[in-house]
Amino acid sequence: xxxxxxxxxxxxxxxxxxxxxxxxxxxxxxxxxxxxxxxxxxxxxxxxxxxxxxxxxxxxxxxxxxxxxxxxxxxxxxxxxxxxxxxxxxxxxxxxxxxxxxxxxxxxxxxxxxxxxxxxxxxxxxxxxxxxxxxxxxxxxxxxxxxxxxxxxxxxxxxxxxxxxxxxxxxxxxxxxxxxxxxxxxxxxxxxxxxxxxxxxxxxxxxxxxxxxxxxxxxxxxxxxxxxxxxxxxxxxxxxxxxxxxxxxxxxxxxxxxxxxxxxxxxxxxxxxxxxxxxxxxxxxxxxxxxxxxxxxxxxxxxxxxxxxxxxxxxxxxxxxxxxxxxxxxxxxxxxxxxxxxxxxxxxxxxxxxxxxxxxxxxxxxxxxxxxxxxxxxxxxxxxxxxxxxxxxxxxxxxxxxxxxxxxxxxxxxxxxxxxxxxxxxxxxxxxxxxxxxxxxxxxxxxxxxxxxxxxxxxxxxxxxxxxxxxxxxxxxxxxxxxxxxxxxxxxxxxxxxxxxxxxxxxxxxxxxxxxxxxxxxxxxxxxxxxxxxxxxxxxxxxxxxxx
Numbered sequence: 001x002x003x004x005x006x007x008x009x010x011x012x013x014x015x016x017x018x019x020x021x022x023x024x025x026x027x028x029x030x031x032x033x034x035x036x037x038x039x040x041x042x043x044x045x046x047x048x049x050x051x052x053x054x055x056x057x058x059x060x061x062x063x064x065x066x067x068x069x070x071x072x073x074x075x076x077x078x079x080x081x082x083x084x085x086x087x088x089x090x091x092x093x094x095x096x097x098x099x100x101x102x103x104x105x106x107x108x109x110x111x112x113x114x115x116x117x118x119x120x121x122x123x124x125x126x127x128x129x130x131x132x133x134x135x136x137x138x139x140x141x142x143x144x145x146x147x148x149x150x151x152x153x154x155x156x157x158x159x160x161x162x163x164x165x166x167x168x169x170x171x172x173x174x175x176x177x178x179x180x181x182x183x184x185x186x187x188x189x190x191x192x193x194x195x196x197x198x199x200x201x202x203x204x205x206x207x208x209x210x211x212x213x214x215x216x217x218x219x220x221x222x223x224x225x226x227x228x229x230x231x232x233x234x235x236x237x238x239x240x241x242x243x244x245x246x247x248x249x250x251x252x253x254x255x256x257x258x259x260x261x262x263x264x265x266x267x268x269x270x271x272x273x274x275x276x277x278x279x280x281x282x283x284x285x286x287x288x289x290x291x292x293x294x295x296x297x298x299x300x301x302x303x304x305x306x307x308x309x310x311x312x313x314x315x316x317x318x319x320x321x322x323x324x325x326x327x328x329x330x331x332x333x334x335x336x337x338x339x340x341x342x343x344x345x346x347x348x349x350x351x352x353x354x355x356x357x358x359x360x361x362x363x364x365x366x367x368x369x370x371x372x373x374x375x376x377x378x379x380x381x382x383x384x385x386x387x388x389x390x391x392x393x394x395x396x397x398x399x400x401x402x403x404x405x406x407x408x409x410x411x412x413x414x415x416x417x418x419x420x421x422x423x424x425x426x427x428x429x430x431x432x433x434x435x436x437x438x439x440x441x442x443x444x445x446x447x448x449x450x451x452x453x454x455x456x457x458x459x460x461x462x463x464x465x466x467x468x469x470x471x472x473x474x475x476x477x478x479x480x481x482x483x484x485x486x487x488x489x490x491x492x493x494x495x496x497x498x499x500x501x502x503x504x505x506x507x508x509x510x511x512x513x514x515x516x517x518x519x520x521x522x523x524x525x526x527x528x529x530x531x532x533x534x535x536x537x538x539x540x541x542x543x544x545x546x547x548x
Contacts, residue, residue, distance in 0.1 A: 018048035019101040020117050020179065023094030025087055026108035027055040030064050032226075037065070039111035041072055046117045048100045050075045053090040056083040061108075088192030088200035091175075095191065098182060105176050109226050116222035120179035123216040127159045130184035130213040134222030136177040141228050143427040143476075149174065149225065158217045163209040167271035170209060171279070173256075175201040177223040184213055193255075198248035206256035206272070210263040240287065243298045249280060250306050270317065273310055277318035277326055281307075285325055285345040286524050289338045296335045303329050320375050321349035321385060327371045328364055337365065339525075343496065344385060346524030350496055351385040353405055355450050362408050376407065381414050381489040388419075388481050388493050390527045392501030392519040398459035400527075402495070404439065404483065406451040415486030416453045421495075423464065423529075426476040433460045439483075461517055462509050465533040474518065474530035497521035497528075509533070 022040040026033040033052070040050045052075060054062040062079050069075040078093055091105055102121060106112060116134065124132040135154040138147045148154075150172045160166040175192075185191075188211040192200045239245060253276050260269035281303070288296060307326050315323050321344050328341060343350040351373075356363050364371035376384075384407055393399040402419060406412050416439045423432035437455040444451065464477060484490045497519065504518040516532040 018045050020047050020121060021098035021100030021103045022047055022050045022106055023091060023098065023103060024050060024052045024106045024108060025055060025090040026052060026057060026061050027083065028057045028059045028061060029108040030060040033061055033108040034064055034068050036106055036108050036111055037068060037075060040106055041074060043112060043117040046121050047074065051078065051094045051097050053078045053094045054080060055090045056080045085196030086200060088197050089194050091192045101182060102179050103182050104179050107176060111224050113221050113224055119218055119220040120222055123218050124179055127216040129216040130181040131178055131208060132216045133178040134218045134220045136174055136223040136225055137221055138225045138227050141226055145427045154217055154219050156219060160215040163212050163215065164265050164267055167267045170268055170271045171275045173202045173205050175204050199252035202252035202256045206259040209268060210259050210265060243295050246284060246299055246302060250302060270314060273314040274317045277322040281325060282322050282345040285341050289342045290523065300329065300335045324373055328368065331368050331371050343525045346526060348494055349385040350387040351407065352387050353450060355408055382491040384410055384491060386491060386493050388495050389498050390495035391499035394501045397507060398461045400457050400459065402455045404453040412451050414489045416483050417486050418484050419455050420482040421457050422480045422482065423477050426478055432477065433463045435459060461515055464531050474532045477529040477531060479527050494526040496525055
């Protein structure tokens with residue numbers, strides 16, 4: 001590895017407040033890496049240096065960094081001669097080269113928001129904390145839709161004297177939304193796994209928490225994680241199409257749990273296992289129906305082998321949907337009931353019929369009688385995984401036929417009376433019109449079948465596009481239901497997309513002349529809409545499809 005050797009122009013004297021080294025790693029990301037580096041350089045005089053590690057890129061990334069360094073005295077560029085195959089090795093290179101009292105990590109396709117480093121440094125200094133952490137935002141591009149990462153950990157400022165006393169911290173496995181004292185990392189020999197090790201931040205974070213530092217957390221947004229799902233090459237965390245990704249996640253999680261166990265931190269090991277069920281397992285199951293038969297079989301086998309080592313206490317501590325998913329996987333030697341599993345893994349989860357009961361116990365199915373749906377009878381109404389079917393009518397304009405399925409008698413006891421259908425524009429969560437309908441109890445389809453309630457609503461599709469606004473690209477809108485019950489209870493649920501009406505339609509509009517509306521099912525099976533307006537927009541979309 002070599003450092004750029006060209007002489008750089010003399011820069012301004014670094015003030016005493018400059019205490020933070022920011023390590024940026026890059027491989028073949030010439031389109032974004034300079035934006036990442038600039039976001040670190042513009043943090044102000046808290047940043048003493050930015051160390052960019054070029055992991056043997058072949059696309060001009062190294063040259064772009066060298067060019068930027070000529071006009072940025074605080075930027076040091078390290079060039080690896082051989083690609084490491086992962087993110088851990090270049091981060092370790094940057095960590096070894098760092099001279100600041102504190103260090104942060106930044107990926108080449110992400111950015112630091114203004115004031116991020118200062119906010120973290122202030123928290124670390126005020127509370128004498130070797131680690132400070134802040135909120136991370138996942139920004140979906142190009143829509144610029146922001147989704148908070150683990151928001152429950154960062155709602156208010158807090159100081160955690162001990163990681164063991166705050167096991168919820170294991171849910172944030174990211175290394176990039178944190179600031180670390182270099183003396184703390186060096187004193188505990190904390191580094192990243194070397195080489196081709198996916199999800200290296202799982203292990204690094206476990207090593208940090210196992211050292212049991214004081215940790216200051218702040219609600220400030222300190223990291224913007226760019227999610228480019230349409231990119232030609234997906235990032236490691238998004239590329240889950242190969243079962244090797246699942247293997248890598250299991251390996252990283254297993255290593256993390258072992259780190260906690262070796263440190264005698266049983267509470268953290270338990271919390272990490274529960275997090276795996278609640279987050280990782282649900283995420284992969286949610287996508288399982290989109291994979292090939294070979295992928296499903298191998299994924300299922302790997303999952304069963306790994307889950308078999310979990311303690312019963314880990315399963316019991318997980319949320320009910322994740323707990324039930326894990327027990328189905330453990331009980332069945334081969335993949336089954338993928339549609340039901342996918343819908344249950346969604347957020348919010350939906351438990352599809354049939355609803356089997358054996359000897360008074362709610363169970364998954366007649367062929368898996370040992371998979372008990374424990375707590376289904378005691379969960380609050382608003383926590384139940386209720387299924388609401390929504391079928392767009394083929395002929396009606398924006399008409400939805402709705403059917404709410406009872407869940408082991410829980411809804412019958414509550415008495416559903418009315419339903420509100422709410423629409424939210426996905427990119428900015430702008431709320432659209434609310435449509436209310438009375439619910440009617442339907443006659444049982446067969447003797448002994450569960451109860452259902454039905455309604456029909458006509459969506460005001462024109463109101464989804466503001467006057468004078470034309471959607472050049474279809475705007476996604478998500479739908480949610482709010483059900484009110486006779487006993488005063490209520491619950492929110494997404495809608496399960498069903499029926500032949502899930503197709504694109506061109507509708508005449510008094511306000512916009514024409515609307516292009518497409519009801520569709522998301523990966524998790526929920527009903528959403530894509531809406532475009534205006535003749536030009538519709539023709540543009542049609543032309544794009546014809547060119548494919």
